[in-house]
Amino acid sequence: MSYGMLDPKSLTVFVTGATSGFGEAIARRFVGAGAKVVGTGRRMERLEKLKAELGEALHVAELDVRDYAATEKLLAELPEAFSGVNVVAANAGLALGLGPADTVDLADWHTMIDTNVTGFVNTVRATLPGMIARGRGHVFGLGSVAGDYPYPGGNTYAGTKAFVKQFLLALRSDMLGKNVRVTNIEPGMVETEFSLVRFKGDEGKAADVYANMRGMTAEDVAETIFWCATLPEHVNINRLQVMPTDQAFGPFAVHRG
Numbered sequence: 136m137s138y139g140m141l142d143p144k145s146l147t148v149f150v151t152g153a154t155s156g157f158g159e160a161i162a163r164r165f166v167g168a169g170a171k172v173v174g175t176g177r178r179m180e181r182l183e184k185l186k187a188e189l190g191e192a193l194h195v196a197e198l199d200v201r202d203y204a205a206t207e208k209l210l211a212e213l214p215e216a217f218s219g220v221n222v223v224a225a226n227a228g229l230a231l232g233l234g235p236a237d238t239v240d241l242a243d244w245h246t247m248i249d250t251n252v253t254g255f256v257n258t259v260r261a262t263l264p265g266m267i268a269r270g271r272g273h274v275f276g277l278g279s280v281a282g283d284y285p286y287p288g289g290n291t292y293a294g295t296k297a298f299v300k301q302f303l304l305a306l307r308s309d310m311l312g313k314n315v316r317v318t319n320i321e322p323g324m325v326e327t328e329f330s331l332v333r334f335k336g337d338e339g340k341a342a343d344v345y346a347n348m349r350g351m352t353a354e355d356v357a358e359t360i361f362w363c364a365t366l367p368e369h370v371n372i373n374r375l376q377v378m379p380t381d382q383a384f385g386p387f388a389v390h391r392g
Contacts, residue, residue: 146165147220148161153176168361200257203260219265228251229332244290263315267313274310283376317371318371318375325355325356
């Protein structure tokens, strides 16, 4: 028996954080292949601009994923053509700061936890019942290599991505027999607004992160998600870790002094 790749035209994709970076690239990739996409985010003017470009295959809505009631309400009120969500890209997230744990702004930690953990689980929990009821779905989390490999200043950001990893592995177990696939996409260095947000608008610091190396693009990450989502339904990619060729693993740090 042979199992074919899924037709993208059969997919309705719910994307959080679609105002820039991965989320915007995911929306573009799936709409370009014939899927329907629900793009959400907090910057409505960016969503409207994206809709003007991509057309009627994209439905946009303002959403703060930290608000679970708002997430449930949005899903319940989707237009009929977009109501059969069967792919979820829980992408909304951020890093703030790169300082050592004893000097960072505690508010930055809470913002990362509220978005990367609370907002993430809100998105998953709100979208799961519909996919299970329809007997088909795919949940994508946007993890990070930081969920596996520590680095100075990573502290809370790395902790949130470790949570995403372990949560999705457990969710994979929970979804056994329900025909809902679960995948954690774990990128390394990608040139998006990520570092600009981390350094709170300091363009010089953000540019230094990618100086003299070839980072990945948001489109590279969107392509990995598209590939996983269109694989035959009997295939589940549990984790997919992706790094630029110019990034690898460093030696252990040793304090001498």
